[in-house]
Amino acid sequence: MDYVIRAVRAEDWKKAREIRLEALQDPAAPIAFLETYEAAAARSDAFWQERTANAAAGVRVRQFVAEDPDGRWAGTVSVLVERPSDEAVFGEPAVRDQTHVVAVFVRPGHRGRGVIDALLREAVAWSWSLEGPRVERVRLHVHEKNARAAASYRRNGFLPSGHTVPMEGDPTSLELELEIRRQPADG
Numbered sequence: 001m002d003y004v005i006r007a008v009r010a011e012d013w014k015k016a017r018e019i020r021l022e023a024l025q026d027p028a029a030p031i032a033f034l035e036t037y038e039a040a041a042a043r044s045d046a047f048w049q050e051r052t053a054n055a056a057a058g059v060r061v062r063q064f065v066a067e068d069p070d071g072r073w074a075g076t077v078s079v080l081v082e083r084p085s086d087e088a089v090f091g092e093p094a095v096r097d098q099t100h101v102v103a104v105f106v107r108p109g110h111r112g113r114g115v116i117d118a119l120l121r122e123a124v125a126w127s128w129s130l131e132g133p134r135v136e137r138v139r140l141h142v143h144e145k146n147a148r149a150a151a152s153y154r155r156n157g158f159l160p161s162g163h164t165v166p167m168e169g170d171p172t173s174l175e176l177e178l179e180i181r182r183q184p185a186d187g
Contacts, residue, residue: 003066003074003110005118007126013045013052016063019073023105031143033103034168064122066106066115075106077119079126083133092165099127101140104149120156124180136182141175143167153178 008016017040023029024037055063060081066074079101082094089100101123106115127138140158142150158178167173 002069003113003115003118005064005066005122007058008052008055008063008065010049010053010056012056012065013048015065015073016052016055016076017043017048019065019076019105019107020103022107023076023103026105026108028146028148031146031167031173032105032149058126062123062126063103064119064126066110066119068110073107074110074113075115075119076103077101077105077116077123078103079123079138081130081135096136097133098137098139099123099130099135101138104140116152117156120153120158124157128182134182137179139177139179141165141177144174144176150176150178 020040021037024033024035024040026032029037052063055061055078061078063076063078065076068074079099080089082089082098082100084094084096086094101120104116104119106119124138127135138158139161140153142153144164157180159180161177161179163177164174165177167175
């Protein structure tokens with residue numbers, strides 16, 4: 001695989017906006033993302049600059065990208081830090097120190113090349129490296145009908161937690177929670 005996996009830098013905000021807007025136009029976007037293209041496209045440059053700067057700082061969120069040899073971003077994933085003292089995400093507060101993988105996207109021309117695997121490995125490794133209260137698990141949500149994404153997550157060690165939440169905007173559909181629990185040997 002000829003990709004560099006790295007954290008975003010604050011100056012990457014234009015590329016971060018570009019890949020997010022492309023992701024929101026993907027055919028799977030309605031079941032993969034909670035944001036619409038229209039809402040994201042309407043956001044100011046200042047919003048994208050702040051969002052990318054926060055992800056670059058890596059305190060409460062970290063965004064990783066897969067960069068091809070020409071410097072074009074092939075894919076991205078973001079990781080949110082969730083602590084029991086934080087506000088509720090998906091309707092429930094965290095009951096343990098954990099991270100939450102969100103905004104997963106690989107551009108169509110780069111799919112099937114191991115990009116998602118490398119991004120998820122980096123997201124999990126970063127989660128385990130966090131200082132402060134030890135992160136006990138990495139979780140994500142996948143729509144019950146998003147078989148392609150679910151297969152990628154399972155291939156990378158994410159297993160069903162048994163917890164589901166209704167899809168925001170469509171309470172007849174479910175988001176399945178998948179997780180990787182930290183093993184005692186993971187330090």
